[in-house]
Amino acid sequence: MTDTQAAASTRPARTAVVTGAGSGIGAATARALAREGYEVVLTARRADRLEAVAKEIQDQGGSARVSPLDVTDRAAVQAFAEQLPACDVLVNNAGGAYGTEYVEHADPGDWRSMYEVNVLGALHMTQALLPRLRASGDGVVVVLSSTASFTCYEGGGGYSAAKHGAHVLAETLRLEVCGEQLRVVEVAPGMVHTEEFSLNRYRGDTDKADAVYAGVAEPLVADDVADVVTWAVTRPPHVNIDLLVVRPRAQAAQHKVHRTA
Template sequence: MTDVRTADAGRPARTAVVTGASSGIGAAIARALARDGFEVVLTARRSDRLDAVAKEIGDEGGTARVFPLDVTDKEAVLAFAEQVPTCDVLVNNAGGAYGTEHIENADPGDWRSMFEVNVVGALHMTQALLPGLRASGDGVVVVISSTASFTCYEGGGGYSAAKHGAHVLAETLRLEVCGEPLRVVEVAPGMVHTEEFSLNRYRGDADKADAVYAGVAEPLVAEDVADVVTWAVTRPPHVNIDLLVVRPRAQAAQHKVHRTS
């Protein structure tokens, strides 16, 4: 464990744990929180990617620690939590979408994998870090869900089901910790163009992945979501952002997207 950096205000730097921090939205959130003065703890399965993000943060003058971790492994998560005695913010970002088959032809294994990482992984992390979040006096649990959590669409059944589970986790936790020094924030992004999300969903087919964003002049990028998360967690302690939906201007709904071509 490295020593916690002392912030300019003379108090220990706040600590933020970000899951799925090796790329995309997670990496952008980690960089944004570090710029805001947090010491960030980066977790994901790919240690080389985590090291690269940590180096970027360090080059910008921030502080980051790297812990390779599979959030679906409960014992590994518990071991990780023992190494993070203080935690002010937990960002449950690890997730993903696998496959676009209609329910008739969907692979149950894909559905199971999506539920494990998007819901059970967030459950593991939240359970393990709640004591530290409580002890901080103003702990914040962030769940990155999706507009798919409340709007279904063809070929998206498994992903919508998993993200609805993430939404339910956030909403239920908020009820259960009411009256405690904890806030629970859900951020539901719409169309976000990142380097891996759609590529993974289409099993490496770059043409199909690119077609998702074809003709959309300005989809969201990871930094847009990171900006929203940073704003939400830095509100005064009495202000809770229950649910924040963020879409590009070109997207009015899952099925309503303006394309220039």
């Protein structure tokens, strides 16, 4: 047992709900929070992926349970919240990007899907769990947005619009709960190399997905973002990390990336 795990074992267990926890940043965040002593509730659509992550956490001595869930299904989210005894931390990580077409040729269905999962999914989860987050005495709502929340780029209109929405959700909620024992944290990653994000965006085209990271020696990986989320969540209750932008050293801005030859 590590020193962190030993210290965590002396504290009352706190519960963290992580959406999109079957892979990538969500899975890494669930593992990181479990190492800090949280009882982690893993949610996503693919039960098999969730079970694999939960087993990994349990094998390492952590506490994890699985609850398959589509965050865009409001009724399902409400049912999930009603059976959850407590919630101290909600990590709104479920999201994604679909397509790279310019505005002129973009599929409205892609834009709708991105808005539903990135914005409405976070809204459903936050609304449903706010009563339990309030009851915890130190509830934390985390919204995973993106540097695309602040900077637009060609071919990224739909995704950037959705992530702007996620940013606004976090910023507005923070204003509305000011004075309560709640913290609202936004983490906005830049270039992160995960197993699915770019592959989904390029509709399964491996060559195009790989080209996103070509020549970048050290893009961020899921564990880097999970480390940032966990650090923000575990600050003392009076400390709120409003917005934390995290990029790899090679990325100075959305359009400024150092690539080797």
